[in-house]
Amino acid sequence: MVRKFLKFLYILTVYLVLYIPLIVAIVLSFSNSEISDTWNGFTTKWYSNLFSNSDLLQAAIRSIILATMSACLSTVVGTITAIALHRYKFIGQKVVYSSLSVIMMSPEIVQGISLVVMFIVLGVPLGFTTLLLSHTVFCFPYVTMTVLARLKGFDKQLIEAASDLGATDVDIVRKILIPLIIPAVFAGWLMSFTLSIDDVVISYFVGDKSFEILPLKIYSMVQTGIKPDVNALCAVLFFVTFFAVILSYKLLKIKK
Amino acid sequence: MNEQHSLLELKGLTKFFGVNKVLDDVDLVINDGEFLTLLGPSGCGKTTLLRLIAGFERPTSGKILMNGKEISHLPPNRRFVNTIFQQYALFPHMNVFDNVAFGLVMKGIEDEVIEQEVFKALEKVKMSQFYARFPSELSSGQQQRVAMARAFINNPKILLLDEPLSALDYKLRQEMQIELKELQKDLGLTFVYVTHDQEEALSMSDRVVVLNEGMIEQVGSPIQIYEEPKNMFVAKFVGEINVFDGMVLKVDDSNFDTVVEGMFYQLRKPKAFEVSRGSKIKVLLRPEDMVVSKVNSAEMDAPENALRGVINHLVYKGRTIDLWIQTAGGNMIMATQFFNEDDPDIIYAVDDVVNVSWIKDWEVILPDA
Amino acid sequence: MHKTPDSFCRTAVLYFIFIWLGVMVFAPNLLVLLASFLTKDAEWYLRLPLNLQNYVALTDTALLEIIVKSFSLSIATTVFCLLVGYPFTCIIARISKDYRILFLMLIIVPFWTNSLVRNYALISILSKDGFINTILLKIGLIKSPLVLLNTNFAVFVGMCYTLLPFMILPLYAVLEKIDRSVIEAARDLGAGSAEVFFKITIPLSFSGIVAGCIMVFLPALTLFYVSDILGGADISVLGTIIRNKFTVDKDWPIGAAISVSLTVFMLLLLKLYFKSGNTVEEERQLW
Numbered sequence: 001m002v003r004k005f006l007k008f009l010y011i012l013t014v015y016l017v018l019y020i021p022l023i024v025a026i027v028l029s030f031s032n033s034e035i036s037d038t039w040n041g042f043t044t045k046w047y048s049n050l051f052s053n054s055d056l057l058q059a060a061i062r063s064i065i066l067a068t069m070s071a072c073l074s075t076v077v078g079t080i081t082a083i084a085l086h087r088y089k090f091i092g093q094k095v096v097y098s099s100l101s102v103i104m105m106s107p108e109i110v111q112g113i114s115l116v117v118m119f120i121v122l123g124v125p126l127g128f129t130t131l132l133l134s135h136t137v138f139c140f141p142y143v144t145m146t147v148l149a150r151l152k153g154f155d156k157q158l159i160e161a162a163s164d165l166g167a168t169d170v171d172i173v174r175k176i177l178i179p180l181i182i183p184a185v186f187a188g189w190l191m192s193f194t195l196s197i198d199d200v201v202i203s204y205f206v207g208d209k210s211f212e213i214l215p216l217k218i219y220s221m222v223q224t225g226i227k228p229d230v231n232a233l234c235a236v237l238f239f240v241t242f243f244a245v246i247l248s249y250k251l252l253k254i255k256k
Numbered sequence: 257m258n259e260q261h262s263l264l265e266l267k268g269l270t271k272f273f274g275v276n277k278v279l280d281d282v283d284l285v286i287n288d289g290e291f292l293t294l295l296g297p298s299g300c301g302k303t304t305l306l307r308l309i310a311g312f313e314r315p316t317s318g319k320i321l322m323n324g325k326e327i328s329h330l331p332p333n334r335r336f337v338n339t340i341f342q343q344y345a346l347f348p349h350m351n352v353f354d355n356v357a358f359g360l361v362m363k364g365i366e367d368e369v370i371e372q373e374v375f376k377a378l379e380k381v382k383m384s385q386f387y388a389r390f391p392s393e394l395s396s397g398q399q400q401r402v403a404m405a406r407a408f409i410n411n412p413k414i415l416l417l418d419e420p421l422s423a424l425d426y427k428l429r430q431e432m433q434i435e436l437k438e439l440q441k442d443l444g445l446t447f448v449y450v451t452h453d454q455e456e457a458l459s460m461s462d463r464v465v466v467l468n469e470g471m472i473e474q475v476g477s478p479i480q481i482y483e484e485p486k487n488m489f490v491a492k493f494v495g496e497i498n499v500f501d502g503m504v505l506k507v508d509d510s511n512f513d514t515v516v517e518g519m520f521y522q523l524r525k526p527k528a529f530e531v532s533r534g535s536k537i538k539v540l541l542r543p544e545d546m547v548v549s550k551v552n553s554a555e556m557d558a559p560e561n562a563l564r565g566v567i568n569h570l571v572y573k574g575r576t577i578d579l580w581i582q583t584a585g586g587n588m589i590m591a592t593q594f595f596n597e598d599d600p601d602i603i604y605a606v607d608d609v610v611n612v613s614w615i616k617d618w619e620v621i622l623p624d625a
Numbered sequence: 626m627h628k629t630p631d632s633f634c635r636t637a638v639l640y641f642i643f644i645w646l647g648v649m650v651f652a653p654n655l656l657v658l659l660a661s662f663l664t665k666d667a668e669w670y671l672r673l674p675l676n677l678q679n680y681v682a683l684t685d686t687a688l689l690e691i692i693v694k695s696f697s698l699s700i701a702t703t704v705f706c707l708l709v710g711y712p713f714t715c716i717i718a719r720i721s722k723d724y725r726i727l728f729l730m731l732i733i734v735p736f737w738t739n740s741l742v743r744n745y746a747l748i749s750i751l752s753k754d755g756f757i758n759t760i761l762l763k764i765g766l767i768k769s770p771l772v773l774l775n776t777n778f779a780v781f782v783g784m785c786y787t788l789l790p791f792m793i794l795p796l797y798a799v800l801e802k803i804d805r806s807v808i809e810a811a812r813d814l815g816a817g818s819a820e821v822f823f824k825i826t827i828p829l830s831f832s833g834i835v836a837g838c839i840m841v842f843l844p845a846l847t848l849f850y851v852s853d854i855l856g857g858a859d860i861s862v863l864g865t866i867i868r869n870k871f872t873v874d875k876d877w878p879i880g881a882a883i884s885v886s887l888t889v890f891m892l893l894l895l896k897l898y899f900k901s902g903n904t905v906e907e908e909r910q911l912w
Binding site: 154155157158160161162163164165166167168171175176179180 | 310311312331332333334337338339341342343345346347348349358359362363406407410
């Protein structure tokens with residue numbers, strides 16, 4: 001009993017510590033103070049400020065667009081890669097596996113500069129395209145890994161059983177493969193979205209004023225001090241994503 | 257099974273996995289409506305043979321003919337064959353109804369007919385009330401039934417079963433054996449059944465094929481396989497057996513004389529091969545064919561045709577008792593004795609001295625390889 | 626097994642994968658490798674001749690000092706995250722299946738607010754009249770407020786806070802898979818809690834430990850924004866140097882040389898990782 005209580009206390013503490021800055025940020029979004037790190041009475045003016053501050057809102061919308069698109073692209077690329085790795089045997093398969101691990105493990109700054117060097121050498125102007133491609137590159141291995149784990153997880157005999165019962169290759173993909181990997185694909189998408197929307201380092205290198213996303217906008221504000229309207233924006237974004245995820249999770253469960 | 261017309265013919269089937277020869281020139285005819293069992297130890301090639309028939313593997317060489325037409329090149333979805341998998345392979349994202357309906361949906365049959373057929377099939381395996389459940393909500397016995405319904409609903413010419421009962425516990429397995437057999441009769445289907453369990457093979461099959469290292473050792477009815485094993489492998493793999501070395505002394509028209517463990521015996525001549533004077537033979541005896549009698553005084557000589565031995569070990573099994581008897585000649589004999597209702601006083605104990613003989617003519621004679 | 630018309634499909638898919646990886650992964654890294662051997666050019670960033678000067682420049686004392694400082698910070702962060710994350714993940718992995726996902730999601734949720742903002746919020750916790758100082762003053766543990774902000778300690782806190790999830794997730798992937806019965810078997814054979822932990826749990830989760838450490842250690846060397854927000858003017862991480870070389874000094878070759886060294890270091894760690902996991906199953910899940 002005591003042990004159980006101590007364990008509970010421990011995980012509670014860790015979660016609390018993880019959430020304190022988040023809570024502080026949200027609380028400060030209601031602070032009637034010009035700088036975002038002190039409390040000076042309650043106000044909601046930062047929220048009304050936010051919705052009139054088109055710059056910040058614009059950046060947030062760009063971020064969401066970018067994260068959504070790169071998550072979708074990563075999901076497509078990642079799922080194709082996973083299915084190929086699972087189903088085909090080919091020369092260089094090991095190379096593909098290890099490059100996936102390398103991408104996931106290599107520090108963002110290394111990826112950021114190598115991508116920006118290439119874009120500059122190739123003469124690709126920095127902006128939306130470079131951001132989208134870069135985000136897709138560092139997100140898709142996570143999709144591949146989740147989908148691959150799912151593919152390995154189910155019985156190979158299921159495919160044989162379907163084929164035995166008269167299913168063609170197309171039927172197998174449509175009726176067996178896709179329904180079975182959908183949860184993993186969804187999880188991969190969510191992972192990509194999360195990584196993409198919170199990325200600072202890679203975007204710092206491959207991004208540009210022409211498509212200024214939220215992290216870059218905020219980063220440029222850090223030096224002068226962040227105003228509470230940024231906190232307000234983060235609170236809004238947080239709750240929107242949070243409810244979106246809960247909703248989709250529920251929907252997925254109902255469908256099951 | 258009066259008119260035996262052949263349904264499937266395997267001709268010279270050979271299969272390599274890399275450099276490993278898994279099947280070696282297998283010839284086999286499967287008759288319409290029979291329950292045929294492929295029996296053998298793990299790695300003998302029985303599952304590969306099944307997968308070749310199903311179409312999951314292609315033979316390295318040889319042919320598979322169904323009703324005289326070659327089908328070896330057809331993919332699984334174009335053969336009139338269905339499989340029940342060892343782990344059932346039920347689709348986890350579909351409920352029982354959709355699982356069973358799958359084959360018919362693939363054929364493009366209209367919904368009302370599918371519904372009728374599915375419920376008819378579920379009725380046969382007593383699973384109708386579970387049609388809306390998902391596989392994860394079923395016990396393994398129930399999953400087994402669904403897997404059966406899913407396979408036979410397609411009216412295959414042959415139903416292939418890959419150790420379908422191995423995941424079930426003993427009691428359930430016994431029940432399912434009977435059910436499977438009844439289902440087979442009821443449907444009038446040809447079953448090809450793979451197992452490593454000889455008891456299962458003997459109790460259910462019309463014919464048993466014993467496989468070892470990719471080759472067929474013997475094909476025959478369960479009685480033939482058990483009572484008249486063609487070689488040592490079959491004899492030893494199917495049930496327990498005692499093996500004695502013998503030497504042929506004299507041969508006449510129907511009998512021959514031999515010496516086993518220093519005792520003289522006159523035995524019936526085997527049909528399968530010619531015994532000649534001086535040749536070495538093996539005399540095989542099932543434990544339940546052994547006759548054991550207690551010796552009260554060790555000084556008394558063993559009667560004719562009996563070996564003297566000492567009980568080394570015994571196992572009480574309820575209806576029977578298994579004795580391991582160390583003979584004077586150095587063999588360890590296993591003997592299964594039924595309890596005699598008329599003579600309940602016979603109680604065996606370790607270190608008892610006994611005489612061992614066997615019921616005449618129940619021995620199997622094999623040449624010494 | 627399926628030899629239908631999908632051989633075309635197969636070819637197309639494989640070409641796509643190789644081109645994608647070639648252009649977006651191999652080419653950029655090779656370019657950086659090449660850049661690290663070239664010479665700085667004010668207009669075109671890079672020019673010939675090839676030389677090793679950039680690598681020699683890495684041994685510069687001022688740079689070495691920062692490297693040592695950054696590595697110490699990284700090691701401290703990794704050790705702290707492992708010590709906190711391991712027991713935490715062990716507990717989470719034992720929670721009943723229905724709730725496990727929820728607890729895991731709770732780890733990821735903070736990412737949905739911007740990490741810059743979250744680190745910025747740490748300022749109000751660590752500052753002179755912030756959360757920590759207020760509490761410590763109230764209890765009477767200290768008489769005058771501690772200087773926490775703009776110190777290495779603040780960067781350490783920020784790193785741990787930002788990177789803890791990256792330790793927990795790979796650990797979770799392996800710890801969740803450990804068969805309960807293996808642990809019961811060890812207990813049955815007479816192992817005490819400590820022995821079970823050191824002889825069974827740790828060896829079985831070793832690949833996850835290595836993966837988690839790599840995923841904390843490398844970013845802790847390079848997350849320059851944490852240092853920017855919490856560390857003040859002092860340069861405390863290697864990432865700041867790389868960034869400055871690329872964006873402020875426009876000295877690509879040296880920046881590239883540092884980056885290449887970092888990559889080589891990562892590859893060595895990866896090798897260790899593959900040795901610790903089963904090399905046969907490269908596809909083993911990281912997350």
